[in-house]
Amino acid sequence: MSVIEISHITKDYGKGRGVFDVSFSVNQGEVLGFLGPNGAGKTTTIRQLMGFMKPDSGKLSIMGMDCFKNTEKIQKSVGYLPGEIAFIDSMNGMEFIRFVAKMKKMKGLGRAEELMEMFELNASGRLKKMSKGMKQKIGIVCAFMDPEADIMILDEPTSGLDPLMQNRFVELILSEKKQGKTILMSSHMFEEIERTCDRAAIIRSGRLAAVEEIEKLKEGRQKVIEVTFKESPMAEEFAAAFPRAVYQPGGKIVTVKVGKNLDAFIKKAGEYTVTDFNVRTQSLEEFFMHFYGEGADK
Numbered sequence: 216m217s218v219i220e221i222s223h224i225t226k227d228y229g230k231g232r233g234v235f236d237v238s239f240s241v242n243q244g245e246v247l248g249f250l251g252p253n254g255a256g257k258t259t260t261i262r263q264l265m266g267f268m269k270p271d272s273g274k275l276s277i278m279g280m281d282c283f284k285n286t287e288k289i290q291k292s293v294g295y296l297p298g299e300i301a302f303i304d305s306m307n308g309m310e311f312i313r314f315v316a317k318m319k320k321m322k323g324l325g326r327a328e329e330l331m332e333m334f335e336l337n338a339s340g341r342l343k344k345m346s347k348g349m350k351q352k353i354g355i356v357c358a359f360m361d362p363e364a365d366i367m368i369l370d371e372p373t374s375g376l377d378p379l380m381q382n383r384f385v386e387l388i389l390s391e392k393k394q395g396k397t398i399l400m401s402s403h404m405f406e407e408i409e410r411t412c413d414r415a416a417i418i419r420s421g422r423l424a425a426v427e428e429i430e431k432l433k434e435g436r437q438k439v440i441e442v443t444f445k446e447s448p449m450a451e452e453f454a455a456a457f458p459r460a461v462y463q464p465g466g467k468i469v470t471v472k473v474g475k476n477l478d479a480f481i482k483k484a485g486e487y488t489v490t491d492f493n494v495r496t497q498s499l500e501e502f503f504m505h506f507y508g509e510g511a512d513k
């Protein structure tokens with residue numbers, strides 16, 4: 216059952232900016248990673264989910280409720296971490312956490328205290344004087360502290376966190392997932408997505424490029440194979456059989472990215488005398504770059 220539904224939304228800011236005909240959904244208990252380069256439209260999509268603005272066309276709903284018409288109800292039941300948090304600078308961290316808890320009509324701050332401990336956060340200082348990382352931790356506490364919120368919408372949750380805290384965040388997501396929460400999070404951190412998400416939605420230039428299971432994405436990764444031949448004419452002939460092979464004229468080494476054509480590759484190599492063979496599997500990051508870079512539309 217899908218909990219978050221985005222259906223053919225378009226928000227056109229002009230000059231090709233915005234989001235165009237974007238559709239995807241997040242199922243009950245699923246963690247979905249929302250990936251894309253800067254300016255791709257992640258925040259624009261997320262802000263429409265939170266009801267801050269209306270799409271030009273299309274529909275967004277959470278638990279069957281229209282995001283623009285039931286904004287108040289949705290904002291109360293969703294744990295939300297904005298990309299840029301609007302703090303009230305005159306408050307200290309703890310005052311701000313209490314203020315948010317009051318708005319959410321929460322009964323206690325038990326979970327908030329656990330989270331502050333988990334992220335080693337001392338929230339007693341003035342918000343104005345806090346570092347970006349500390350402010351991000353306050354945002355995380357506010358997003359996750361309501362035990363009744365079982366949907367989380369997180370816009371670049373680990374931006375500004377150091378690697379140790381990024382790790383803590385991954386642990387937090389995994390434990391929330393175990394409790395059956397439904398989570399949508401945008402991110403630039405491939406490792407974090409790989410470790411936490413069931414599926415990834417990839418957006419570029421305002422249009423959805425792919426929605427795929429992480430396991431499938433991993434399977435789709437190519438292998439980078441480097442073969443050394445006994446003599447350079449062999450290498451040259453071999454390289455000619457693979458259009459995207461990298462080969463320095465006169466050399467003996469040929470490097471090829473191999474996917475489904477692995478068998479053909481091996482059989483062709485078998486026609487020559489091979490003296491060395493190295494295989495490296497693409498990282499998920501390299502694989503995602505295929506969606507990010509120029510020419511990815513092809």
Ligand SMILES: Nc1ncnc2c1ncn2[C@@H]1O[C@H](COP(=O)(O)OP(=O)(O)OP(=O)(O)O)[C@@H](O)[C@H]1O
Pocket residue numbers: 228232233251252253254255256257258259260298
């Ligand atoms: N209020 C606005 N008016 C005009 N253009 C806007 C507005 N808000 C966003 N944009 C443009 O829409 C595009 C998408 O922006 P958005 O903030 O959604 O990207 P993003 O994927 O969240 O990027 P980032 O990773 O940098 O946060 C960008 O080109 C941005 O400049």
